[in-house]
Amino acid sequence: MKTPACTLTSRPDLPASLETALVHLGRDSAAASHAVNPPLVRASTLLFPTLADFKASNGGCVFESPRYGRSGTSTQFELQQAMARLSGAESCIATPSGLSAIAAVLGAHARPGGLILLQEGVYGPTRALCEQVLAPLQCRVETFCSAEDLAGKLTAASFLVFIEVPGSLTMQMVDVGAVCALAAAQGVPVACDATWGTPLFFDAHRHGVDIAIHAATKYLNGHSDVMLGLTTGSYAALEATRSGCDRTGSHVSADACWLALRGLRTLHLRMPRHHTSALQVAQWLSLQPQIERVLFPALPTDPGHALWQRYFTGAPGPFTVELAPCSEPAFTRFIESLQWFGLGTSWGGFESLVMPAIPHHLRGLPVQPDAGRLLRLHIGLESPDDLCRDLAAALPLLQGGAG
Ligand SMILES: Cc1ncc(COP(=O)(O)O)c(C=O)c1O
Known part of the structure; x- marks a missing residue:
């Protein structure tokens, strides 16, 4: 790609x-x-x-x-x-x-x-x-x-x-x-x-x-x-x-x-770096079996790509990932095993972040459905290779059972 x-x-x-x-x-x-x-x-x-x-x-x-x-x-x-x-x-x-x-x-x-x-x-x-x-x-x-x-x-x-x-x-x-x-x-x-x-x-x-x-x-x-x-x-x-x-x-x-x-003072240095790193990680993720979809308009496969190309000159870090169905314990293990992604709300800083992204209509449910779980990733200024390695080590945990 x-x-x-x-x-x-x-x-x-x-x-x-x-x-x-x-x-x-x-x-x-x-x-x-x-x-x-x-x-x-x-x-x-x-x-x-x-x-x-x-x-x-x-x-x-x-x-x-x-x-x-x-x-x-x-x-x-x-x-x-x-x-x-x-x-x-x-x-x-x-x-x-x-x-x-x-x-x-x-x-x-x-x-x-x-x-x-x-x-x-x-x-x-x-x-x-x-x-x-x-x-x-x-x-x-x-x-x-x-x-x-x-x-x-x-x-x-x-x-x-x-x-x-x-x-x-x-x-x-x-x-x-x-x-x-x-x-x-x-x-x-x-x-x-x-x-x-x-x-x-x-x-x-x-x-x-x-x-x-x-x-x-x-x-x-x-x-x-x-x-x-x-x-x-x-x-x-x-x-x-x-x-x-x-x-x-x-x-x-x-x-x-x-x-x-x-x-x-450094915005023009940070933004292109967020762009290339986010694309690298998003493209890599979209090829992984545990991933259903990556929602990121800079990806040529995204339904919003043509509009993104018309109005934007780049795409920075945050994007959303839809996981293949997985249990709550497996989801928890995956998130907590990530080494370079902090678990927190927000984005736009120099550091990578992960958080469960809960769509409006599912908010308030005590337990999220196993299918269609969403993650939001913010890709920071670390090496994108390190970030992919971190995700690669954690993704198999999503396929584990409830134990
Ligand atoms: C798209 C968007 N707009 C506005 C805000 C609100 O900004 P703040 O957290 O500074 O109130 C956020 C915060 O996450 C956001 O993601």
């Missing part, structure tokens, strides 16, 4: 290539201290030299200019500006986590009686937020599974279309361009959870997305030590979200932004 190569998305609006931009963006405030890196500025109180400056601080854009600690300091502003530039967007809002960014965007567009159209297979907590928070507030939420399906449900009275590419766990692709064209024709904004691709592999705004949401907790930071959301778009597209974040006291720490800025 030929391995699809990856490239970085192009950013003709930047004065240099993305690699150079990643090294140099977000460092303006460093000059005053003669340091390479911008200072970490923690603050609740901000001081102004004159009354005129103090009064003027209230006229600036919240989360983009100094006024009070909650709206940020130069540290948050540096990261937001860097992310906006990388994304080809006017503006970026940092929030305390990826889920808080999703909640801020959905909350800003939810109205009693209003309709939000949600792609099937989005990140579980996104769906739970819609079902358990928005629906009780009389906001109508309907799901769709493809652009064709959306066409039959979308009207000018809809408030938001929300997509995620690829969908969490199912790894299902949606035709982003077609969804955005349909929504634009009705004047409805499209928000997209673009965490998987990052701006390096998925140029969300160029494909028509109005609001791109990134759990920067994952690849953008890349070191498994920060919770952070970054949302990009034009000022107009982000207006309701920004004002909602302001009203609800959303604030992200300067420390998280400083670490994420550090993470950005």
Whole structure:
């Protein structure tokens, strides 16, 4: 099987290539201290030299200019500006986590009686937020599974279309361009959870997305030590979200932004490596007898491959694996015998991870059915040969009995 190569998305609006931009963006405030890196500025109180400056601080854009600690300091502003530039967007809002960014965007567009159209297979907590928070507030939420399906449900009275590419766990692709064209024709904004691709592999705004949401907790930071959301778009597209974040006291720490800025410096090195390693492991796994299917749109055999090729320039680490029927004890033995895969939720760090992936409709069952068990693997920056050897040693355990 030929391995699809990856490239970085192009950013003709930047004065240099993305690699150079990643090294140099977000460092303006460093000059005053003669340091390479911008200072970490923690603050609740901000001081102004004159009354005129103090009064003027209230006229600036919240989360983009100094006024009070909650709206940020130069540290948050540096990261937001860097992310906006990388994304080809006017503006970026940092929030305390990826889920808080999703909640801020959905909350800003939810109205009693209003309709939000949600792609099937989005990140579980996104769906739970819609079902358990928005629906009780009389906001109508309907799901769709493809652009064709959306066409039959979308009207000018809809408030938001929300997509995620690829969908969490199912790894299902949606035709982003077609969804955005349909929504634009009705004047409805499209928000997209673009965490998987990052701006390096998925140029969300160029494909028509109005609001791109990134759990920067994952690849953008890349070191498994920060919770952070970054949302990009034009000022107009982000207006309701920004004002909602302001009203609800959303604030992200300067420390998280400083670490994420550090993470950005190596994003262009990490992402292609995640791509080649994930493909190697996914291709190898798909040939193993204990594996029913590997759900990964970068694989030429995946049903979403053509859409992935159209919209993405690479594919990073996480993908889903469907195992041949196996018992719970064998499944447990397999997971616990892996040496290089940590057992944990999340992905996007430098390390490989494994976790049982439980589809929405099976959540809450005390015991998962033996058939159709899903695993999510995140392929980190270790040697992919070591990872395959680790999996090769563990896979035979799946065929053991219940004992
Ligand atoms: C696709 C996707 N979006 C959003 C999130 C939420 O991000 P956070 O954990 O930073 O809240 C996650 C977390 O796993 C995710 O996988």
